[in-house]
Amino acid sequence: MPRAGLTETRVVEEGERIADEVGLSGLTLAALAERLGVRQPSLYKHVAGTDGLRRSIALRAKTELAGVLRRATVGRARGDAISSMAWAYRAWATEHPGRYAAAQRAPVPGDLEDERASADVVQVAFDVMAGYDLRDDDAVDAIRGLRAALHGFVTLEAAGGFGLPVDINRSFDRLVVGLATAFAEWSDGSGGGDR
């Protein structure tokens, strides 16, 4: 009986494919093993069970997303950077729904590698906010707002929560532009850090 030649990378990548095709909840070790031509328990030689597999997918997804966002912002500033980043975020999430869902789990405290990957995503947004002269708490507020809006939009869209036959791209654009405008107003003194 010849070996299947699995590696952790091959297992995780096939898991990503399943997650994107049938949703994260449809990613089972049974389905994964079948796709790899192997019996379920064999997977434990390469990944630490369901939890380990999901963590690996999350880690890679966060890293990839951070790169996508970073590339979307180079050479752009302020509202231009925010819009570009927002569209890149939505596009990636839409194209990779399973990976995106996996990336939502917050790292378990003490998991330095995961904490690092999560921070990388946030760092892109931080850098964009610096272009607005938003710093410290103001930047945190803006990032939280932007993340919430993007994550909520993408999630609702994926769940079919936008039932009405109205152009979704237009809704998204107006939301992003509206937020960018709000951030711009925060930065010029009117609604600064005191409340």
Place this chain on the structure above:
Amino acid sequence: MPRAGLTETRVVEEGERIADEVGLSGLTLAALAERLGVRQPSLYKHVAGTDGLRRSIALRAKTELAGVLRRATVGRARGDAISSMAWAYRAWATEHPGRYAAAQRAPVPGDLEDERASADVVQVAFDVMAGYDLRDDDAVDAIRGLRAALHGFVTLEAAGGFGLPVDINRSFDRLVVGLATAFAEWSDGSGGGDR
């Protein structure tokens, strides 16, 4: 052997409690049966399996949430109404995380009761937007943006996605006010329905 005296309502309410206590994913028929002092298969006399139970919880959650939001908006208008509704939304979601999660599933097409309950929630937001003179597509854009922001914020908060030690209430307030301001600008001609 005396009867347990279950009804559909009792079963669903206990299910809601479990979901809020341990999360929607922790709501199993096994756990529910144990809490009710009954064997698993007995539950099938009252609810249609896991799917039916979750649907019932979702239905009740949507109805309750719609009522909460409605009460938060009476006697208020424009930004005041939006803020009040937003805070009520977040408070309810935070206090009832399991029910809130259950309410996120979109109704299966043709499930009129569920479609009705879902529409009730949206209707509250529609009525608020009418106070901004936002109608039709403009109102849809605004509602999608608001829903996305609220849902995203609440979800990220519940998942522990806001790691930094910065006041979350303040971040939420600024997001809501920022959106309300953006909506106000949409309504006075500057960014109307053409794009």
Place this chain on the structure above:
DNA sequence: GGTCGATAGCTATTGACATTAGCCCAATGG
């Protein structure tokens, strides 16, 4: 080329959970 150790993949087993089939007895109404 032969040997040996590490380990990939296997079978077998256990345990949680969902679900269906079919039984029996309790409650209710005539």
Place this chain on the structure above:
DNA sequence: CCATTGGGCTAATGTCAATAGCTATCGACC
């Protein structure tokens, strides 16, 4: 008092995760 309804039960099946322990393959090294 009896008949019907239906609530709760046991038994059984299927899916999936996970662990234990075996075997044989592969690569390193002599």
